[in-house]
Amino acid sequence: MIQVLQKLPGSLHRQVQIRYPFQASSVVENTNVLFKVNTDIGEIVVMDYRFDDKVFVRSNVCPPCNSIGFTLENGTLVCDSCGTVFDAETGTGIGGGCVAFPKESIPYTISEDKITMKLDDVVTAHEKAIEPN
Structure with missing residues (x-):
C-alpha cells in the first residue's frame, strides 16, 4: 500500500506525492523489492533496490515479454521472463x-x-519504459 501525502484537485492530480511503504534503511543490498502504484493509467509496478550502497527506484516492466519481475544479480537486473540483462546502475x-x-529511473x-516520489514521476518513468529506445 502506498501512502498518499498530498491530494490535489483536477488536472494537478499527477503531482501527488507518494511514500514507499517501507523504511529506506530496510532496502537490503542486492535485493530487489516490488510495489504497486495505482494511477489513472492503471496499476504500475515499481522496483526498488540497493546496489553499491545506493538506493535505486525504477519502473518494473519488460514490455515485449509482458514481464514485471527482475532479479538483481552481479550488478545487473535480469528479466525473470526473457532473461534480458540491464545495468543495475543505469x-x-x-x-x-x-x-x-x-529500466527508467x-x-x-x-x-x-x-522514500518519497511524485506520482507524475512514476507515470513518466513507466511511459518511457514501455517505449523502445
Missing part, C-alpha cells in the same frame, strides 16, 4: 531480446527514513 540494456526498453527523496 538501467540500460546490456543483452537479450528486450534491450531496447531500458524514478526520482525520489529520503526523509525520516521514508
